[in-house]
Amino acid sequence: MAKAFMIILFTGILTENFVLRQFLGICPFLGVSKKRNTAMGMSAAVIFVMVLATAVTFPINKYLLEKNGLEYLQTIVFILVIAALVQLVEIVLKKYVKPLYNALGIYLPLITTNCAVLGVVFLNLEKLAGGDPNFLAYPFSGSLVNSLGAGLGFMLAMFLFAGVRERMENCEVPKFLQGLPITLIAASLTSVSFFGFDGLVEGLFK
Amino acid sequence: MDPILLAVVIVSAIGLIAGLGLAVASKFMAVPVDEFADEIEAVLPGANCGACGFSGCSGYAAALSKGQTKDTALCAPGGNDVSKEIAKLTGLDAGEVLPSAAVVLCQGFTHNSSAKLNYIGEKSCRMANQLFGGYKECVYGCLGFGDCVNVCRYGAISICHGIARINPALCAACRMCVEACPKNLIEMLPLHTPQSAVLCKNQEKGAVTRKQCKAGCIGCMRCVKVCEFDAVHVENNCAKVDYAKCTACGKCNEVCPVKCIALIDLEKIAGAGKTGT
Known part of the structure; x- marks a missing residue:
């Protein structure tokens, strides 16, 4: 059990990194990665929402949509549920966990229906349908662990890239590359570095 | 049931439940805004x-x-x-804000101080400071790359002949520059009354200071001897004015051989519209 979870978790963080390998959630990746602490706040919110969204949409899909043969409604139902859920969580946090609200506050509404959040939900279902043995053994908990891994991977990518961008602030960039162009080049190089993790996880947990 | 109807019912039911849940939550868990x-x-x-x-x-x-x-x-x-x-x-009693302005305590202009190395790195005081304490012979002086200029939101600081100068007319006393200076050279001085201040923080012995900067405090003690109010002291080879005791008589200013003590009247400078103290 622990082995299956470790494989799912580290696959999510490294080999299937959401930002750098699957190119999901690029807008927050480029938008809020200028400073390390804002990048961390955003990542924490993403982890939180990803796990929560999986926990809620999984039973809805299994007991409501699949039972009635309505899988084609997944997209609209998931968006609806996740958006409402994030709003609800924001209200609850504001009332009861003020420090957490202050830390996540501005980022929570930003990621209500972020592609990475919706992406992780669909990817979990896809893996189940594709017959991934680790997922088939633990459908629900495996999905949760995968969402956690995806969130942590997002955080790792954000942290690394925020560091890169902070260094770039002090560099003299040629005029035609200033701003977004050099950021995208740096992002692609960071992404290439993550392709080096191919096959690592399978080897680690044989 | 008709599959189309079922789809409509399920999506609207989820939407309704989510909407109602949010409405109830926002009502019951509203946080009173101050x-x-x-x-x-x-x-x-x-x-x-x-x-x-x-x-x-x-x-x-x-x-x-x-x-x-x-x-x-x-x-x-x-x-x-x-x-x-x-x-x-x-409805509280209005307290009086004693106006003050930031002053850079250094006179190491390019014509006063000498350089020990040719620094061609990043134009930032904080970074230059990490390399042998800066490019100047004097490791206590202003490096003039303008870390303070960058944090000032009021445009009060400019670089003049190699070091930072602050215009008291524009200074809002927010202390952002005081925090930004890696050499801790910026201090707040009162704006409403004249004030003697030592414009140097060099702690080397007099002979060494002399070689490093023409306007550096050599710790000669003449200001200490001439002061009638026990307001000037020399610590670590550098004079310091006790602002609480200073009456701004200007005697220390007159006897200082290197002219590193100045009688600063910020209000006058601010009024005259000059840039820099």
Whole structure:
């Protein structure tokens, strides 16, 4: 059990990194990665929402949509549920966990229906349908662990890239590359570095 | 049931439940907004500089509205006007803001100080300071790359002949530059009264200082001897004025052989519209 979870978790963080390998959630990746602490706040919110969204949409899909043969409604139902859920969580946090609200506050509404959040939900279902043995053994908990891994991977990518961008602030960039162009080049190089993790996880947990 | 109808029913049911849940939650878990604090915040300058000691303007406004502080004179950028406005809103007595302005305590202009290395790195005082304490012979002096210029929101600081100078007419006393200077060269001086100040922080022995900078304090003690009010002392080979005791008689200023003590009348400088002290 622990082995299956470790494989799912580290696959999510490294080999299937959401930002750098699957190119999901690029807008927050480029938008809020200028400073390390804002990048961390955003990542924490993403982890939180990803796990929560999986926990809620999984039973809805299994007991409501699949039972009635309505899988084609997944997209609209998931968006609806996740958006409402994030709003609800924001209200609850504001009332009861003020420090957490202050830390996540501005980022929570930003990621209500972020592609990475919706992406992780669909990817979990896809893996189940594709017959991934680790997922088939633990459908629900495996999905949760995968969402956690995806969130942590997002955080790792954000942290690394925020560091890169902070260094770039002090560099003299040629005029035609200033701003977004050099950021995208740096992002692609960071992404290439993550392709080096191919096959690592399978080897680690044989 | 007709599959189309079923789809419609399920999606609308989920939407309805989610909507109702949100409506109920926002009603029952509404957090009362402190309107009074918002009102006070509207009066504050909004610089979020932290000179008041709270976390930005909203922090100060919240503390005032909750009665955690009764001092209306904490906002240095706002000055007396803001103090009066806060007093009007809160019903507290308006405290008087003693106006002050930041001063760079260095005279190491390019024609006074000599360089020990040719620094071609990043144009930042903080970074240059990490390399042998800067490119100047004097490791206590202003490096003139303008870390303070970058943090100043009022455009009060400029680089003049290699070192930073602050225009007291524009300075809002927010202390951002005091924090930014890696050499701790910037101090706040009162704006309403003249003040003697030592414009040097060099702690080397006199002979060494002399070689490093023409305007450096050599610790000759002449200012200490001439002072009638026990206001000037030499510590670590560098004179320091005790601002509480100084009466701004100007005697130390006259006897100083390197002219590193200045009788500074910021109000006059601000009024004359000159740049720099």
